[in-house]
Every structure is written in structure tokens, then in C-alpha cells.
Amino acid sequence: MSGNDHYFTARPASPDERRVRTVTLGGQDVDVETAGGVFSPDHVDLGTEVLLHSVPAPPAEGDLLDLGCGWGPVALSLxxxxPGARVWAVDVNERALDLVRRNAELLGCANVVAVTPDDVPExxxxxxxxxxPPIRxxxxxxxxxxxxxxxxxSPGAQAHLVVAKNLGADSLQxxxxxxxxxxxxxxxVASAKGFRVLRVSAH
Structure with a gap:
């Protein structure tokens, strides 16, 4: 991937060639759309898998956040x-946000709001x-x-972050x-396959 097509950029340079992938989310196999120019376009990456297998069930209501959503595996899982919660899928990559919106529609997840960081009300x-998180x-x-x-x-709420051990998980903690x-x-709270899962608990 060229520097101009890095998945941290708002508008990747590569052609937006959509493809359908079958992935496991929430214990079920589902079809999703992915594309080049987003993080891990062909599968659920290993770090995200570790995260999803390590977190407790999310709150049934309220506002939930997937920070750095990519094409949406975490947001869609939430x-x-x-289904009674509002899920904010946040990314700087416009292609990723388009994919999240499309995948939420495909899976019937009307509770997903895919936006750039500045579009989340303060x-x-x-x-x-x-x-x-985008360590790189x-x-x-x-x-x-x-x-x-x-x-x-919110007071008493928790964040769960997955970080590769060799990319500084312990120093980040x-x-x-x-x-x-x-x-x-x-x-x-977890360590598996070269990744750590950190839990941040708000006072």
C-alpha cells in the first residue's frame, strides 16, 4: 500500500473496489462489504478477534463507541x-465510514452512527x-x-483497548x-496471541 493510500487518510487513493467477505461477528457468520484503503480489508484482524473474545457483554442501552472503526467489525458486534444502544463508529477514513454504514444496513443494525470524530456531539x-486503536x-x-x-x-463505564505487545502495550498501560x-x-484483563487487552474504568 502506498503512502497515499494509507488507511489513516481521509480519502484513500486506491480504487474503491468493493468485495464481500464472510466473517464471524457476535457468534454468527455474516456477509460484509470491504474495500482496499481501509484497515484489514479481507478479514477480521487478529487483534480485533482477541478484543471481541475478551470483552464483557456491552451495556444494553446508552451510547457505545468504536474508536477507529475501519469497515466495522467492532461497531457491528456492539x-x-x-440493539437498544446507540453505537458510534468513529474513523477519519471516509471509505471506512461508508462501508460501516453499508454493512450496518446489510445486517439490519439501524442503531449504528458512522461519523468522523468531529461529528460526535460534545x-x-x-x-x-x-x-x-491506531498505534501506528x-x-x-x-x-x-x-x-x-x-x-x-460515563462514571463507572469501561473502555477496552487491544494493543500488540510488541507495539508497546505495556508502556501504553x-x-x-x-x-x-x-x-x-x-x-x-487479557493476553493472547501477542496482544494485550487493557481495561480503563472511569471513576
């Missing part, structure tokens, strides 16, 4: 598990946050991203503990 707080954007951008969204957890000490606690 929506399927909690007064929305989250009953849960699940994320395979760099430490400064990643920290800014987490400082923007983790403090928006220490950073979150220090940076958010006044508003949240963080601990590791």
Missing part, C-alpha cells in the same frame, strides 16, 4: 449485541468504548486521541495510568 458520554499513527497522536475520548466515559489517574483506573 450493535448486534445491544455532550455525548459513553457507556462503553471498544477499540483496536505515532505516540503523540495516539496519546492525543486517547486523551480526547477516554475522559468521555503505564502511560494511561499516569495520564488519567484522576479520572480512571487501568489494568490488563
Amino acid at each position: 450493535a448486534l449485541a445491544s 455532550d455525548v458520554t459513553f457507556a462503553a468504548l471498544w477499540s483496536n 499513527v505515532g505516540k503523540a497522536e495516539l496519546h492525543a486521541l486517547l486523551l480526547r475520548w477516554l475522559p468521555r466515559l 503505564r502511560w494511561v495510568a499516569d495520564a488519567l489517574a484522576d479520572v480512571a483506573d487501568v489494568d490488563r
Whole structure:
């Protein structure tokens, strides 16, 4: 993938060639649309699989957040598990957001709202946050991203983040503990296949 087609960009340069993939979400096999220029376009990536197998059931109601949604495996899993909740699928990649909207329609998930970060109203707080965060954007951008969204957890709510051990999961856990000490606690709740799942619990 060229630098101009990186999945962190708003508008990938590659042709938007849609393809259908069968994946397992929420314990069921479903068909979804994917395309080049988004993260892990041909399957549910290993980190996301580890996350989805490690998190507790999401709240049945309230606002739920998938931060860095890609084509939507986490957001769709949240929506399927909690049809009474509103699921925010957030990404900077416009192609990814189009795919999430299409996949939500295909799966009958009318509770998914796929938007860019700035389109989430400032007064929305989250009953849960699940994320395979974009570690490769760099430490400064990643920290800014987490400082923007983790403090928006409702009191008592939890975020679950999956991070590869070799990409700094343990150092990120220490950073979150220090940076958010006044508003949240963080601990590791799972470790599998080279990934850690961190739980951030809002005070």
C-alpha cells in the first residue's frame, strides 16, 4: 500500500473496489462489504478477534463507541449485541465510514452512527468504548486521541483497548495510568496471541 493510500487518510487513493467477505461477528457468520484503503480489508484482524473474545457483554442501552472503526467489525458486534444502544463508529477514513454504514444496513443494525470524530456531539458520554486503536499513527497522536475520548466515559463505564505487545502495550498501560489517574483506573484483563487487552474504568 502506498503512502497515499494509507488507511489513516481521509480519502484513500486506491480504487474503491468493493468485495464481500464472510466473517464471524457476535457468534454468527455474516456477509460484509470491504474495500482496499481501509484497515484489514479481507478479514477480521487478529487483534480485533482477541478484543471481541475478551470483552464483557456491552451495556444494553446508552451510547457505545468504536474508536477507529475501519469497515466495522467492532461497531457491528456492539450493535448486534445491544440493539437498544446507540453505537458510534468513529474513523477519519471516509471509505471506512461508508462501508460501516453499508454493512450496518446489510445486517439490519439501524442503531449504528458512522461519523468522523468531529461529528460526535460534545455532550455525548459513553457507556462503553471498544477499540483496536491506531498505534501506528505515532505516540503523540495516539496519546492525543486517547486523551480526547477516554475522559468521555460515563462514571463507572469501561473502555477496552487491544494493543500488540510488541507495539508497546505495556508502556501504553503505564502511560494511561499516569495520564488519567484522576479520572480512571487501568489494568490488563487479557493476553493472547501477542496482544494485550487493557481495561480503563472511569471513576
